[in-house]
Amino acid sequence: MAKIRILSNKKAAKLRNFDSPKKRRVKMPWVDVEDSPRSKRKQGKRPSLNGLHKTPNRFSAPNGPSSPSKSNGSVDGPTKPGKSSSLQEQRRALPIALGREKLIAKIRQNDVIVLLGETGSGKTTQVPQYILESGIAGTRMVAVTQPRRVAATSLAARVAAEQNVKVGAAVGYSVRFDERSGPDTRIKYLTDGMIVRELLSDPLLSRYSVIIVDEAHERTLRTDLLLASLKGIQKYRSQPSDAKGKGRASLLNPLKIVVMSATLDAEKFSKFFDNAPIEYIQGRQHPVQIFHSAESQSDYLAAALRVFFQVHTDQGPGDVLIFLPGQDDIESLEKSIRLYANKLPHKSMEVVICPMYAAQAAGQNSKVFNAAPPNTRKCILATNIAETSITIPGVKYVIDTGKCKEKQYLARETGGGFDTLLTKDITKSSANQRAGRAGREGSGVCFRLYTEAAYNNMAVSADPEIRRCSLTSSVLQLKCLGQDFQELDFMDKPDYDSVVSAYKSLWLFGALNNSKELTPTGRQMAAFPLDPCYARIVLASKEYNCAPEIVEIVSVLSASSKLFVDVSDQRDSAAELRRKFRHPTGDHLTILGVVKAYQEIALAENKAGRREWCRKHFLNERALLEARDIRDQLKQTCARFGISFDEGVRADNNNDDAVLKALAHGLVQNSALLQPDGVTYKQTMGHTTVKIHPSSALSDRKHPAIIFNELVYTNQVYARGVSSIPKSFFLSIPTLNQRHS
């Protein structure tokens, strides 16, 4: 069966035309593809092609070239200086250089300014240097925060080169696992998570005289937390010394804040900082011509397929980037494009399809970064990964479905909440960012598979993370600063239920006592760079004497990449190979088994051998390596609290019970009991009925009681990362009845 997606109007399942005031008609030489035998349609899922052949697509004319404005995590400005060309010349040629003196004056006069700069304006590399060169920073440091690590490190490298110093000297960076800064460092690029960590040990950020918050429009939870804290810190540091009976504040320079953002929501930042002045910096992005669909598309996959071949057959050279919401759409579109590409006349250009999403195995997407061979067009099918984190060379055409998947935390008054992961319409800011991907190297074209009216109706930017995430970790961090989350002045108020559910979780962990005060346990938990529930598990492992095992497991769970890679066409053989790692109690001990096996291989094999072993077993080595770094970091924190690693991970499995008991301590809220139907489970705390996710080692078995890492609602509520525990374990865990002093 062909897969038909109905989005809005069932009757509109027939594909509509693209219409244009300019009557821009495009011929579709591939119309005969519709004549492919029906039998072939059965092979694999792919979009409905209803009406595909009937009328040519037409796009409405753009409102002239557009220069999308959201900047991305990569280095602003030219990034490949010729060996001999002068970096200083390049600096002077940047759009921002013209306004240098004015900008310096503005920053000198104001405690806060909001800086709007388009991609390519050079704001992220130049403003810190201007501040330093003008002497505004005094003797302290300039911090530049970034949401992503790669951005922080590559920006530092660029600016160090411009200053003609080594990274770690006058210009440095600080990201997790990697710090390059020293006593001489004056400009420091760091992740927003890192500066929030610094806040915990230095609540006034006394090492800095200027904080530049870059990419503020992304509104990560940590950026919002930082902005809220900065407001208070700034007030405190500008007080006269006797105002609060403490002299300490006056010893510090007043703090200057520069908020850098995309153009769309600058007013909001300005208002938040008492109407701080807004400065605008012209960008230098190549023009991107934008076409909107004349009518809304009920089937974005079919529409994307049509438009791709339209571009492929009618337009000049240049790679095509198609934005899709998720892996299944990518795989399905890949099959369709492959099928129809084979039916093109021989003289046409070849098509190389590059799927791109985060769960891919290492190296699976390497061809995307190589230039396409002669007479070949790359077609990149990507999720949001290509929107900000990865820049793909050669892209001239963007096809934007207007959809993405977004995680949203649904807090409940009882029993904790769960995440939803649903396909949603993108935002204006995201749409502009996607279009901008066509103009990285030259002028480009973006085809939007939605109407101009739909674009105008989009939200300006995504709901800030503070309204979409669990707040448990942030509430705990603020508690360590002696602050209560709900008393802080945030740009957007968090959802009340989320705050309540965060406090409740922390109380259940014993991190807060009955008076909502931080306990010693809570302070210890906050010291771990972990989700609070995992931090609780690590602390519990001391009691049960299984810290080595727990830390291995928690490290893998905390790694950003998934341990098991998914190659959907080899799903069966992958499952077969994984069976030998499968532990009867479930996913947690299965992970431990994989880590142990990898460590044995690591002793016996060289780098290539290890990589081959991972590939053969469908394991993501990147996840294992990242987990190793996390483990080493966690061991250091453990050492501070007397958690011992002397015995190491036991070779036999007779510590399994202890491991499961420790896990249960952090996952109290994530537990469920088998229902009489023998398929679904009911939360022990809360009323949600859940199923075990099919990727779990336990999915095809029945267990009276389970604990799990997370609940995600996609088309059902699934428990992921599941282990079976004896019901009696619940008795040993702190529950609602237990009081904390």
Added chain:
DNA sequence: GAGCACTGC
């Protein structure tokens, strides 16, 4: 019977 993207002294 199925997985948007980031991040942490």
